[in-house]
Amino acid sequence: xxxxxxxxxxxxxxxxxxxxxxxxxxxxxxxxxxxxxxxxxxxxxxxxxxxxxxxxxxxxxxxxxxxxxxxxxxxxxxxxxxxxxxxxxxxxxxxxxxxxxxxxxxxxxxxxxxxxxxxxxxxxxxxxxxxxxxxxxxxxxxxxxxxxxxxxxxxxxxxxxxxxxxxxxxxxxxxxxxxxxxxxxxxxxxxxxxxxxxxxxxxxxxxxxxxxxxxxxxxxxxxxxxxxxxxxxxxxxxxxxxxxxxxxxxxxxxxxxxxxxxxxxxxxxxxxxxxxxxxxxxxxxxxxxxxxxxxxxxxxxxxxxxxxxxxxxxxxxxxxxxxxxxxxxxx
Amino acid sequence: xxxxxxxxxxxxxxxxxxxxxxxxxxxxxxxxxxxxxxxxxxxxxxxxxxxxxxxxxxxxxxxxxxxxxxxxxxxxxxxxxxxxxxxxxxxxxxxxxxxxxxxxxxxxxxxxxxxxxxxxxxxxxxxxxxxxxxxxxxxxxxxxxxxxxxxxxxxxxxxxxxxxxxxxxxxxxxxxxxxxxxxxxxxxxxxxxxxxxxxxxxxxxxxxxxxxxxxxxxxxxxxxxxxxxxxxxxxxxxxxxxxxxxxxxxxxxxxxxxxxxxxxxxxxxxxxxxxxxxxxxxxxxxxxxxxxxxxxxxxxxxxxxxxxxxxxxxxxxxxxxxxxxxxxxxxxxxxxxxx
Numbered sequence: 255x256x257x258x259x260x261x262x263x264x265x266x267x268x269x270x271x272x273x274x275x276x277x278x279x280x281x282x283x284x285x286x287x288x289x290x291x292x293x294x295x296x297x298x299x300x301x302x303x304x305x306x307x308x309x310x311x312x313x314x315x316x317x318x319x320x321x322x323x324x325x326x327x328x329x330x331x332x333x334x335x336x337x338x339x340x341x342x343x344x345x346x347x348x349x350x351x352x353x354x355x356x357x358x359x360x361x362x363x364x365x366x367x368x369x370x371x372x373x374x375x376x377x378x379x380x381x382x383x384x385x386x387x388x389x390x391x392x393x394x395x396x397x398x399x400x401x402x403x404x405x406x407x408x409x410x411x412x413x414x415x416x417x418x419x420x421x422x423x424x425x426x427x428x429x430x431x432x433x434x435x436x437x438x439x440x441x442x443x444x445x446x447x448x449x450x451x452x453x454x455x456x457x458x459x460x461x462x463x464x465x466x467x468x469x470x471x472x473x474x475x476x477x478x479x480x481x482x483x484x485x486x487x488x489x490x491x492x493x494x495x496x497x498x499x500x501x502x503x504x505x506x507x508x509x510x511x512x513x514x515x516x517x518x519x520x521x522x523x524x525x526x527x528x529x530x531x532x533x534x535x536x537x538x539x540x541x542x543x544x545x546x547x548x549x550x551x552x553x554x555x556x557x558x559x560x561x562x563x564x565x566x567x568x569x570x571x572x573x574x575x576x577x578x579x580x581x582x583x584x585x
Numbered sequence: 586x587x588x589x590x591x592x593x594x595x596x597x598x599x600x601x602x603x604x605x606x607x608x609x610x611x612x613x614x615x616x617x618x619x620x621x622x623x624x625x626x627x628x629x630x631x632x633x634x635x636x637x638x639x640x641x642x643x644x645x646x647x648x649x650x651x652x653x654x655x656x657x658x659x660x661x662x663x664x665x666x667x668x669x670x671x672x673x674x675x676x677x678x679x680x681x682x683x684x685x686x687x688x689x690x691x692x693x694x695x696x697x698x699x700x701x702x703x704x705x706x707x708x709x710x711x712x713x714x715x716x717x718x719x720x721x722x723x724x725x726x727x728x729x730x731x732x733x734x735x736x737x738x739x740x741x742x743x744x745x746x747x748x749x750x751x752x753x754x755x756x757x758x759x760x761x762x763x764x765x766x767x768x769x770x771x772x773x774x775x776x777x778x779x780x781x782x783x784x785x786x787x788x789x790x791x792x793x794x795x796x797x798x799x800x801x802x803x804x805x806x807x808x809x810x811x812x813x814x815x816x817x818x819x820x821x822x823x824x825x826x827x828x829x830x831x832x833x834x835x836x837x838x839x840x841x842x843x844x845x846x847x848x849x850x851x852x853x854x855x856x857x858x859x860x861x862x863x864x865x866x867x868x869x870x871x872x873x874x875x876x877x878x879x880x881x882x883x884x885x886x887x888x889x890x891x892x893x894x895x896x897x898x899x900x901x902x903x904x905x906x907x908x909x910x911x912x913x914x915x916x917x918x919x920x921x922x923x924x
Contacts, residue, residue: 547746556737559731559738563727568726569725
């Protein structure tokens with residue numbers, strides 16, 4: 255923990271298990287291509303990147319909070335609220351305004367999470383479980399028991415028309431967000447402060463890092479990513495509902511941990527998250543093509559999360575010890 | 586308790602027992618920073634009740650009082666279970682709603698065997714679900730929130746696979762638990778009271794309870810002191826899983842039906858009751874019975890909002906605000922204790 259080398263943590267695939275992670279993705283893709291008829295087609299690659307666009311943005315925001323050793327449980331509800339605000343404010347003609355309104359609301363939520371966290375010094379899990387529930391209630395109030403529609407289908411097709419064969423504007427936007435986050439963490443002072451805070455907040459603070467500013471940035475970015483994901487999804491579907499983000503928190507947490515972000519903070523990189531999201535997306539896409547029901551996907555996603563958190567924790571350390579009999583003395 | 590410890594203590598005991606003994610004065614026991622919130626909630630319950638009685642039509646009618654009793658029973662039982670998790674320093678168990686939802690389905694499916702066998706099967710399922718989480722969190726060292734979210738989705742997925750998302754109508758008689766009464770009190774309420782008092786006794790007076798509170802106060806110290814940390818945490822999750830299963834049975838017994846949507850919001854209601862009641866989120870401080878009073882307080886608040894004709898969404902938001910205020914006041918009271 256004390257040997258802080260930013261470069262080691264920010265390799266393209268991130269962390270020590272980078273090669274393993276990339277291998278897992280390749281194995282998953284190859285296996286599904288062989289087992290499932292339509293998995294390897296360009297059409298399915300496009301569909302895969304469409305789900306990547308949604309999950310990727312949400313996971314990226316969540317991963318930033320995990321990098322500082324905290325956790326934003328409100329991302330799932332924020333996706334629903336973001337989508338609902340976009341369509342309610344935007345109507346048919348002002349969707350961009352709707353997106354801005356959703357973004358403004360997300361900034362307020364992120365500020366609230368970060369400032370209450372910095373003020374009360376409670377676990378961020380406690381504060382964001384509150385915002386998760388409050389935002390869930392707010393989403394139901396916004397939707398008023400209905401599904402909100404928009405008549406503007408042009409914006410949706412602008413976002414979803416395929417580009418370069420397998421991408422769309424929506425998935426390219428998500429990839430751009432990953433590139434921006436990579437740049438932020440690798441080349442800016444703020445990025446280094448984020449990793450330092452995650453490694454050891456007290457030490458970072460003692461060396462002059464404003465940890466409050468770091469918390470504000472990551473929680474605002476996390477809410478913004480979720481809200482943007484919700485806006486884009488609602489425009490692309492031309493509908494928004496209060497249940498839109500239901501299983502996203504689960505998937506995003508799994509993807510981030512598979513991507514090598516440690517729950518303890520300070521460890522992991524954007525590249526790893528990218529691979530983690532792709533692994534989870536490929537898994538769900540493949541299961542879907544195999545005809546798995548929503549219930550069995552829920553079951554599978556929960557199981558995946560449980561296994562990865564177990565490996566992230568004491569069980570993983572124990573397995574590592576088995577592999578390497580001489581324990582590391584300096585930690 | 587403080588006397589017996591000081592009389593028999595050795596140097597070792599003092600090193601490993603950082604538990605603050607409550608001030609023996611009457612003032613400290615009720616109004617010290619540690620107990621301020623719990624006492625405040627009890628006073629607020631009395632004030633709300635008198636205010637409702639005096640100013641709101643139909644509030645004190647027997648049908649409305651029964652509505653309050655029914656609404657507090659299942660949520661109160663879940664809150665008592667949740668309080669074990671919070672006291673042990675593991676924040677919350679976010680799989681209670683899912684466990685209760687699955688329990689409604691299992692209860693309805695096995696009701697044809699009779700009420701008691703159905704309850705036993707549901708309790709067994711709750712026990713197993715709790716055990717899995719206890720092992721993962723207590724022995725595997727996994728973050729409790731993440732682990733219980735994962736288990737919640739496994740349980741919901743299993744429930745949806747089992748029921749096909751449909752309502753299961755129980756073939757049997759659950760009316761003793763569902764609508765039965767002893768005198769003017771519903772059996773559900775009496776069950777809640779018995780369980781809450783038993784849980785309070787276990788936590789205050791048994792070795793398991795003392796170990797649980799010590800782990801919540803300081804897990805490292807507890808481990809160093811040779812406290813059976815893993816075993817105690819596993820047991821606390823088992824109790825919480827059981828509580829969720831019983832809460833689900835209460836929901837299912839009212840109409841002898843099982844549906845995955847029946848227990849929606851139970852996680853939040855139980856968390857709200859624990860936080861409002863004055864159990865510290867940091868663990869260790871607070872009593873099980875505080876969570877039960879928190880549940881009663883929230884049930885009265887919801888009932889007043891309902892009788893006044895406010896919509897469900899407004900009720901949800903008012904509850905959210907009450908919880909946020911309780912968390913902030915609780916954190917400030919902790920600051921008071923330290924200064």
